[in-house]
Amino acid sequence: MEAIRINKLNKTFKNGKKAISNFNLTVPQGEIFSLLGPNGAGKSTLINILTTYILPTSGEITIMGYDLRNESQRIRNCISCVAQHTSIDKHMSLKENLEFQGRLFGLDSSTIYARSEELIQTFHLAKYCDYKVSEYSGGVTRRLDIAMSLISHPKVLFLDEPTVGMDIESRQILWQMIRTIQEKFNTTIFLTTHYLEEAQLLSNTICIMKEGQPLIQGSLTELRQYFNEPVIRVELTSDENPATLLEHLNTHSYIKNIRIEENSLYITVEDRTRDFARTNTILNENYIDFCAVEIQKPSLSDIFMKFTNEEEVE
Numbered sequence: 001m002e003a004i005r006i007n008k009l010n011k012t013f014k015n016g017k018k019a020i021s022n023f024n025l026t027v028p029q030g031e032i033f034s035l036l037g038p039n040g041a042g043k044s045t046l047i048n049i050l051t052t053y054i055l056p057t058s059g060e061i062t063i064m065g066y067d068l069r070n071e072s073q074r075i076r077n078c079i080s081c082v083a084q085h086t087s088i089d090k091h092m093s094l095k096e097n098l099e100f101q102g103r104l105f106g107l108d109s110s111t112i113y114a115r116s117e118e119l120i121q122t123f124h125l126a127k128y129c130d131y132k133v134s135e136y137s138g139g140v141t142r143r144l145d146i147a148m149s150l151i152s153h154p155k156v157l158f159l160d161e162p163t164v165g166m167d168i169e170s171r172q173i174l175w176q177m178i179r180t181i182q183e184k185f186n187t188t189i190f191l192t193t194h195y196l197e198e199a200q201l202l203s204n205t206i207c208i209m210k211e212g213q214p215l216i217q218g219s220l221t222e223l224r225q226y227f228n229e230p231v232i233r234v235e236l237t238s239d240e241n242p243a244t245l246l247e248h249l250n251t252h253s254y255i256k257n258i259r260i261e262e263n264s265l266y267i268t269v270e271d272r273t274r275d276f277a278r279t280n281t282i283l284n285e286n287y288i289d290f291c292a293v294e295i296q297k298p299s300l301s302d303i304f305m306k307f308t309n310e311e312e313v314e
């Protein structure tokens, strides 16, 4: 069974703004699903509808087989949502927060105790039990927030930009936590993110949306098949300026797109063998010092840029 099925969804706000337009989507049970899109694409609007926070204008949605219009309370009982603002009470301890959340879902004391212990153990939170929640770092607070959202054993967990603003170490811990939730609890995870690397690392399925509509949906391998264009990566030595090479490359029509990341240029081309040779010639003719030139599979960034005509939002 699909965890989420969306059919011909539309959302127009009172001011006439059409935020979601004829949107179809399915999310299989047990998957990590990532929703990507530039600012204003409609990601938050979609999450707000799926979590029953706002009503759609038209269209059908089922979550775990329940109809969103007629069975919204049943849906609320089987989902959890971790929004960007924390729902933790900083005056309470970690265990008190978990207990409070359990009570909101109407769980009895022994269930709350057993589930709290399980969550603390699974997500290695025991060492934080002795500290006040107000003393936690942003990363630990977010981990507690997600642990709290699991006390009701939701079938579908919505995570709205779960790692926004975190340093790389905290992000990696959280990515592991998300994988554990999928493996141990078999929870379907629906996440929105601006970090393409995050979607690439975590997701079974990715949907890129823009202006209220899905542009493409599939696994990374499927997305790569749609995007059938090779990418050549040129890594320059540290004393070379990527802008100089960009200037030379821009005069050649075989190049479809160029993305610069640190000292590397990712060049989308038409023909892998012919254009690999051409790129090498340009490097040599212009005496540009490089450490590596290689043909790569397109990354999610390349696919995102092709479909949205926009760069990753940081």
Ligand SMILES: Nc1ncnc2c1ncn2[C@@H]1O[C@H](COP(=O)(O)OP(=O)(O)OP(=O)(O)O)[C@@H](O)[C@H]1O
Pocket: 013, 014, 015, 017, 018, 019, 037, 038, 039, 040, 041, 042, 043, 044, 045, 046
């Ligand atoms: N309550 C509202 N009333 C009117 N327009 C709205 C409302 N909420 C959102 N919008 C508009 O709907 C469009 C989609 O907004 P939404 O917040 O869903 O995008 P998003 O993809 O989540 O963007 P971001 O990544 O910047 O959070 C935008 O043009 C936004 O201005």
